Structure formats: structure tokens, C-alpha cells
Amino acid sequence: MRLKILCVTAFLLSGFNLTEAAIRPPGTRPKAPGMHALTGGRVCIKPGLILEGATILIRDGRIENVLPQDQSSVPEGYRVWNMKGKTVYAGFIDPYYSSGKKAKPVSNRWVTPIDARAGVNFTGLPTTKEDMGKKGPGYEIAEIQPHYRVSETFTANPAGFEKLRELGFTAANFIPTEGIIRGSAVLSLLGEGDPNDLILTPKTTQHFAYEPGKEYPKSLMGVIAVIRQTAFDTQHYIHMQNWAVKNPNGIRPEYNPALQSMIKVIAGQGQKQLAIVEPGSVLMISRTAKLAGELGIDPVIVATGHEWRRHDILEKVNFPFIVPVNFPAIPELPDEEDWKEVSLDELRTWDWAPEVPALIAKGNRDMALTLHGLSDHKDFRENISRAIDRGLREETALAGLTTIPAKLTKSSSFLGTIEKGRVANLTVVDGASWFDPDNPVSSVWIEGRNYQVNTPKPVKKEKGKPEAPKGKHKPRVAKEPGDYRGAIGKPKNIIIRNATIWTCGPSGVITNSSMRVTNGRISAIGDVIGPVTEPDTVLIDGAGKHITPGLIDCHNHSMILGGVNEGTLPSSAMVRISDVVNSETENIYRQLAGGLTVANLLHGSANPIGGQNAVIKLRHGELPDDLVFKEAPLGIKFALGENVKQSNWGDEKKNRFPQTRMGVKTFFINRFTAARQYLEQLKPGDESLPPVRRNLELEALGQILTGDRLVHCHSYRQDEMLVFLRTMERFGVQVGTLQHVLEGYKIADEIAAHGAGASSFSDWWAYKFEVYDAIPYNGSLLHERGAVVSFNSDSSDLARRMNLEAAKAVKYGGTTEEDALKFVTLNPAKQLKIDKWVGSLEVGKHADFVIWTGHPLSTQTLCEETWIEGRQYYSRSYDAKRSRLIALERTNLLLKAREKEGKEQVSDSARAAFFRRAMEMSHSLNNCYQCRKEKP
């Protein structure tokens, strides 16, 4: 007799082959009988429902019935297992398990600014199939392999499975581990047997990871661009197939298994394959939310452990999360001095970590737990109990091990609860709860078969190192970063009186004057400002003070996440800085403290056509998308000269086109011709033509041709700049700015006549051969000849004193003080075409201004207050307090940490994890990997 199994995946539940003889030949071990009764235990049917003393009947691998205590007389014929004193849960499921060595969290260790190489055979044409990476058909980028299936090579790992069973796991979703779009996972039992028997569902979830590689994409923004392009390619693939049906004699569509597999991910129509995304950083969680909407994917997020940095992101996204519990532990450092170098951020991460699961679970979010990222399984239960200590409900945690992973792997109909008809997967623990790590798992049941578990011996407590008493973890000391960010004041009205106002507008410098701000806009400037009667008005006495517009930096890389260059390909027009604005770096505050309010975040100069830039306002504390200067036109970074021809990249790197200035021009002509043709193709036309593939690179270049995107071109030598201007003129394009433009003074008239802005260093020179002729008079001379000149920083440090850079235009070449100040206010605003809103103090413009203690061009002057749109983001008096509080927080955290030193029963890998750095912080701390080799 066999049960009739009503389940979509019933055919997979092998081992019950109806035609196979029940009796095996002599010499083989006979199959164990399939009828069991587990009696007298505490049965947790599902999270929140416990039946004390219930009896579970198992028959042929399925739960036949669950009898409550009062009617729990066991029917005849069942083998009885006494569960008294034990608790029985539905078998645990890990939704994100990888057995291979590569189960590392996403990192950006390959991301560097300029050290990059193109795909071997990249020709600079719209698509290339030569760089397939792997054999066989597929996507042009090897990291995109959604067609890969873990099931194809899946084999049981008896020793590994036994370790998982020791923790109570009975099934796991085995994930792919390589690439960006990685392929489909397989759901398998963790029992003994061959793969055919063990696999429950061969294709469950699809997997994404924002993991830059060694070739394109080598940056985080490149990863996002590639995902975006893949989704559009999939749409095109679908359109082509439909078109081919209608046009059987037309162009034969390609076969692309990668795009074929993506169809279910982006266009499943209710039956979409879930996309499990490993974002690698907390900001990329909100980016994923945006992408999900744009591309039509259903994401599940793998938590980074850094979610505490931005509670608001968690509040904004409602996706399910899979949460690793790889909490860092206090490291053992060789001596006292080494402790001094432990950063506040590391201490905060450590102190917050156990609280992160509770934070994520807030608001009834679906949350699963995983072993992923945990090098040592022994930490698993201990860490979950720490998470419970810090607010995670036990019920939620249990759901995270049972019902939620079942839901995410679409196996709720046969896994996750102890109910009639479910696969008989059970986790049995001694005592009342699995969540007390001292209660050993005594056995697990997998598809009705009992597996005894080797109870690990309790760790011997070392003498003199008493363990911290359980359940008494000290409350959190760490603050939220948000506590020290954001506007300090946001009054409705501001009135400044008696100040010297550098308007940078037609009114020039007006002394002993006043300015009024209403609702973030400048509402009046001049001697007569009405009476101060309105409520919510801040009155500032400006006696002795100077007021200038907020400073604007036309060339800045300080707030970019995961690499400033996608320098692999000669054109990376498809990558967008706006995808990777880093709102978390302390650089924002530091630059605000120097009076900076607007920054043009540019892609690097590693390739002739770089990525799309983002103009931002330094609204400290806001999320990346809210930093973006909404009104600013789109732009893109281009570059000429030594960097793009790889002159200083080392001797091996000399095979990417272009290698000469001749080639640079050739390349531009090629790309703009392609872009022009692309625009032609997009025009509505003959229905019988095959659908056009949306090409994000050419789309961006096309926007340049239509005047919708400004070009900011890194350039040094006069000849290359002139050639570039002429080339662009040929395509009817006016260049937005020449960046660096260090030999601009040699062709000042031509630059002025073309109308390109000149955004220069004040006085950098001689760092490369092409800047041997750079002179500090460049700005003044260009200005004299009628070009719109700005001074920029290209340096996170220099951006903190752009007013002093402006003073160098007075020193070198005698630009007037008023005009010199415009080099860092109105002129960069004009160059970025945002002067309608910022750059000068005029009625109607944004109230972005700085209060200085004295003359803005004097080295003795300090920035006293920085305001953006009527909100105060920096004040010197608040800064002193802020610094003290931050230092105090570290002192307190260090005290707490040192108490734990050497007392925690954790693995060495947990201790090493203490120094795992959030991507967002990689620029703000010591030993910044990324800054080391940066060259302008």
C-alpha cells in the first residue's frame, strides 16, 4: 500500500518508486520499515503552535497524522519513539547554502580606480561575442550565467550533510556561487543517498550577486549596468522570438540559453522565479528595490549585516530577507597599542550585529536564517540566541528556519510544518527549545528516516576565562550613524543682517547688508529686510561675517561606492554614478565643513568614454537618490590622453584600443557614428523590421547627440583638446566642460569660441608628462580670454577648501577677487547648467550659502556655517559637540569590547570578521585600498 501523494513535485520524491520491488536482492541491506510513531514530545507544529505530548505518525516518508495528547493512542504496527523531554520541530531548511569553498560574502576586492584591463578582444563595437569566457552558448559576459543549474552537478556530501544535521537542518537550497547572475539553486534533502533520491526541486531560486570581477564589469556601477542590460536583452530576446514567429523567413533569432533562462526571472507573470540578491552593501539594497521595479524582478535580499547603518532603507523595502548570522566577535590583538587603531565603525558594527536580525524582522517581514557566511558552524546557534537576546522573537527565528525558507523555495506544500501529508522532515532537540544552545539536537528525521546526531561535546571552559553569563548581553552602546547626520536646523525663515554678502550675481559684493531666506529659497537681498515677526525665523547677526554662495566642486570622486572607474572597456557609457552614490561616507560632512554644497561626482578617466556622472547636493544624512541634484541635466565623463591610452598602466597593458591620441579620435568618431545610427533605428518605421535591442551604451551617447547629456572631458594637452572640440563640433555637440584643461591657456580663444567650460586645477602640475606644461596661471588666462572657468578638487581633501583654491586665481594672473570666487560658485554652476538654481545669491535661487568668519579668500578664515536650501548642515559650534560625542561613543564601546576580550566562545573566523569592512566605509578609514593608486 502506498499513499497517494498529491503534490506538484510528487514525482521527485523518489525512493517510493511504485514499480520497484520492495524487496532488495540478498546481500544488500533491506530498507528500513516506514511506519513510526513519535510520542510524548513537545511538538511544534509551526511557529506559534505547540502541542504538548502529541504523537506524530510517519508512514513511508510522509507525516501521516499528528494526534493530540488526549487521543494519542498509537495505532498498531508503528515503531514507537519516546520523545518525552524532547521538542520536535519541522525539519530546518537553509535557503542559501553553498557547499563549495567559494561561499564568501560579496566583496569588492578587485575594485580599484585605474588598474583595469579590457575584455581580451573588445573591439569597441556594440556587442561582441568573443569574450564569452566559458565554452558553449551563452551571454557575452561570462559572469551572466542564469542558465547554470546547481542541480546538474549536484552530489551528496555525506560528511558535510552530517554537520548540517547536527544543527537540525534537514534540507537546504544549494546555491550557485560564481558570477553576477549565477543560475538556479537546487532544493535537496540532507540525508544519505544518491542525488536522484535527495533532490526535492531541481530549479528553485535564481541568484544575483553584485560582485565585480576582474574584467568588465570590474566596478559596482558596472555590475548594475550589466544586470540592467541583461534584462533589456531578455526583453529583446522575447520580442525577437515573437517577431520570428510572424516573420518565418526573416532574420533567424539567436539561441541564447542565458536570456532564455532570464525570461522566467523578469517576465514570469505570477510564476516568476524569485531572484535572490546578494547586494554586498546596505545602499545596494535600496538600489535593488529601484532595479526590481525597473526590470521586473522579484527580489529576496541576502542581508549584509550592515543594515543598522540605514534603518530607513529597511523601512522602505518590503522584500523578504535571508539573514546570515555571521556576527563579528572581539578580536585578540597582540598589544594595547593595536587597540588604539580599532575604529569606531568596527566597534559599532560589532555591537549592532546581533540586533540586525531583529531590525530586519520588524514589521512582519518574511525573514529566513542561513549558515551562509559563517565559516564555523559552531557559532550558528550561539549567534541566534544572541539575536534573540537582542530582540528577535523566537517564533520569528523558528519561522526563519522552517516556514519562510519553505516559502522562498516554493516548497511550503511539502516542507516547513508538521502537518498531514508533509514530507516527514523533523528536528528533535533535547529539552524545551532549540534556541537554548545548550540543548543538543538529538536526532533529525529526513523523509521518514531517523538520523542520530553526534552531539558535540560541550566546550571546556578555560580557567580564568569565565564565559559571559547567558541572557545578560549588555545593551547596545553603539549609536546609529544617523544620530550624527542630517540637517541641524531647518527653520522656515532665516534673516542674516549686517553681513558682507558676496552675491556672485549682478549685485556684486554688498557690505553691511542683509539676506532673507523663506522655505529654502532666497526671498530678499539688500539693505531693507522687513521686520522679524514671522514664527520659526532664525535671526543671524552677520557683523564681521562674510556670506557666499555654497561652494561647488565640478570634479569630485569622494562619494562613490565600489570603484570610480569602469575602466575595462574603452566605452563604459552605460554605467551610472547615480547608481552608486555613497551617502554614508564621512567625506560629505568633511566637505560641508569647508563650505561645499554641490559636487559633480565623476567617473574616472581610465577610458575615452567613461560613465555617467551625478551632480549631488551634500544633503548629509539623506539617501543616495535624495542627494542627487534633481534639476541638474544629465552628463557623462570622457577622457583623453595618457590615462585612456594606458600610458602609465604598466608594460603588459598595451592591447586595448586606443593606444595613441590618434586612436582616441578614431574611437570617438566610431562611437558617435554608431550612436547616430542607433537613433535612426529607434525612429518608428517599418513594422516588418526586427525589433531594436535597447543598448544602454548607445542610448547614453545618443543623448549627447540630441543635446540631453553634457560631456565632461578629462583632457590636458592643447592638441588633443582642440581635436576633441572639432570632433564634437562635427557631430553638432557643444562640450560641457573640459576637465583639468591644464594646457587650456594655450588655446583659450578656441575654448571660449566653442563655449566649453574650463574646469581646472588651481596649481597641480608635473605628475605626468602631459601636464609638464601645466601652469597656475591657467585659470586666470582662460578667464581673461572669455572662457567660463572653474577650479575643482579631484581630491577628497582639497574639496574641503575650494575657497582657498579660488584665491590662487588672484595670486596667479591677477583675477579680481570677485571673479575668483566665481571660479568655485557661479562658474561651476554654469558649467553644470544648474546656475538657474545655485551658484549665486539671488532672489528665487536655492538658499545654499556659507557663513565665513572673514574674507572668503583668506587663509585665516574659517567656515562657520553651511546651509543647503535653508537647512543648516554644518555649524562650527555643533561640530565641537559632535566630535566629543563621537569620541565618547568609541571610548564606551571600547570599554564594552575589552570586557569581552578572550571570553567569548567563538571561532577564530568570527574574530577575524571584526575587521570586515562595509563597502560604504572603505574610503573613510585607514588603509583605504582604493585611494592608494589614484591619479588625476
Place this chain on the structure above:
Amino acid sequence: MKELLLLVGITLAAQGELILYECAMIHTADQPSIRNGQMLVRDGRIIKVGTEINPPSGTVKRDLGKLHLYPGLIAPATSLGLTEINAVRATQDTTEVGDFTPDVEAWISVNPDSELIPVARANGFTHVLVAPMGGVVNGTSGLIRTAGWGVEDMTVKPRAALHIWWPTLSINTRPKESLRDPEKYKSPKEQSRKREEKLREIDRFFDEAEAYAKARKADKNLRIVPAWEAMLPAINEKQPIMIHANYERQITSAIKWANKRGYKIIIASGLDAWRVADQLAKSKVPVVLDNVFRLPQRDTDAHDVNFKAAGVLNKAGVKISHSVRMGSWGATEIRNIVYAAARSMAYGLPREAALRSITLNPAQTLEVDGMLGSLTPGKEATFIAVDGDIFDIRTNVKHMWIEGKEVALKSRHTRLYDKYRKRPKPAAVKGAE
């Protein structure tokens, strides 16, 4: 094309000639500044500084009008002359290989025609210390003038200091999996052993150098070893040892080392020096700062921590000088050292101390204050005339004298500026208008 030493006025050529410079203000650097000051100079030496000098007849008067006189500026740790273009390897002579190369002499490789030298001079720098990079005990530096026909007449003080690049004592705590090359991972314990070894290596080297010095004294026929010979001035004659170190534990370990061995040291770079200001003051260790314009290194640091550092050190009684970072980039930026001092001044360094930090202090630190560093009778007439406050970026150095001789302030930059300022509007542009 090189315009270097320019003698101004035939009267100067005559030996024994007296010249009286008159100006709006003399900033002596060791005495209070003198309004409407006068300075009497003869044979390249300052005779008198004051207001009512009655010069003997025949004295040539030089009226400098509204200009301010300052001592020539001194940059006490640079790679000037050893590098031309950062990215062009062929132009690099800054860095030697080998850990222990005390017999390397940096100043002898200065390219007298480096375009970087006149650029440094143009903003007031009359002297720079040229020091070697690379290795641990890596050679000696020399003080040079920024004007001259060749290294020999530019060199003011050879072997001014012996240089040690103190080993990094910080542990790289990055977890193994996040390293670019995980195979290179070393545990904190291993790294701790390594750093102790490195410090022991330095001790061992100096032990051996001392043994050599002892043997050398006793045995006239001892075979000469150039490397050990180069160590003798530091060991026998109190030649200062400049220790390049940024982090707190490097600095404290260097101070401890020097105190134990009785050496005279200077700390260069000194990012964290302010954190141990009292220790430095107590041990009378001068500091050469090159980190004013640098982002804070710790996430608990205030944004202005490096602007304040000089003020903190000065207040504690440490003799501070300002310089640039060693290497190519720094060599192009010597002219901006003045503004590192100026910025420190805005953040608590008194004006007099700021002036001394680029004049008298580096002269004292390098033990050339008998001749340089202040406008003091008896010292060299090495000075500059500025059209205002030298700490204001908007001012310019108008004249420079080194040992009484006026030196041109033209450079590659002014030459190119003059050339292209005169460029007529091109026909193509005119036509378009």
C-alpha cells in the same frame, strides 16, 4: 634658457659694498617685526636690522616700498631635484633599493636644471633639504640652495641628517577573504612577530655601526667599509637622525629607541605627532610636519584634526617645521608649504610660530641657524620681499636674495604664461566671430 643667478646692479659686484634695504615691514622671525624697517647688508651678510640705521656714506639704498621682508623659506624634507615627472620613471632618482644603505647621498643627484626648482623658489623657498627614500636606514640628506650653477655651489650642508624610515608597526587586520591575494594573509600574531623583528634589525644595525666606530678609533689600519663610514657622524658627532614616521606607535617607539641609545632625532611626517606632543617636548624632539592638508585618518577624528596639529604641538613646546610629503608629488608642491603653516595659524598656531615653522625652526632643526632662518645681524642675507602678508595666498614673492645676491623668480610657469598671454587671437576664432 635657464635663468638662474642674476646679479642685480653693478654696485653689488664690488666687494665690501653696503646696501640698505628699506621696506614696509621686516619680519625677522626671531625678534618682533619692524614696521618701516631697514636692513643693512654687506658681502652677503646682514650687518644691522632696525628703523633708524645711519649707514656710512657710499651705502646703496634700495627702497622696496610697501614690500615685506621675510627670511628665505626652508623646506626641511623634500625630493626636490631628484624627480621631474611623477609618471615618467626615467626622471626618478628619489628611491633606492635595499634596507640598509646609509652610504647613499641624496643631494648629490639633484638636477640643478630641474624645472621644479624655480617653481619652489618663486614662492619664497631659498633652501630645501633633499632626502633619500626607500629602505630603512637609507642614506643621508643635504641642504641645498634653490639657485646655483650646479650641485657643488648649491650645496649648503652635505650630510645634514641620516634618515630612517621607521617600519610600519600597524597590523593589517583585513580578513583573509577580502585580501586581493588571500595567500598573503598573515595573522595578527605573525605580523606582531614581524614588526618586532624589524625593530630588532634596526637595533642590530646600529649596534654593529657602533662596534665599527669603536674599532675604527682603536685601529688605524681597519679596512674601510663605506656603509659603516656613513654611520659615523650620527654615532660620533650627533648628526641628527631624521625618522620618517606617521603613526603614534611608530613615533613613540622611535623616541624610546633614540632615548635609549642617546641619539639626536627629528620626527618627519608626524601625522599623529600631536597625540604624543608631551613626549616629544620632553625628549626635545623636533617635528617636520607634512600632513596638514590630509583627510583625517580615524573615524573619530574631527574634520579639522590635521589643521590643528601644529598648534597643539607648538603649545606643548615642540619645535615644528612644515614641509611637503617626500616623493614626486610633494616636490611639485613645495610652494604651498607656506599655506600649510597659514592654515595651521587659522587653527591655533600663533603667527610668530607659523613664521618660524618655515624659517628659523627648520634652520635650527637642521643646525644651520648660525647662518640661516632669521633676519639677524651676522647671518646670511638670504631673504625675500613679499607684496603683503606671506600667509595670504593672494600675495606674491617679488624678490629673493640668497647670500646677498638677487635671484630671479622666473620659472617654466612664468615663461609659458608670458608666451601664451601674448598669443594673438587665432584667425579661425576671429573668422567665426
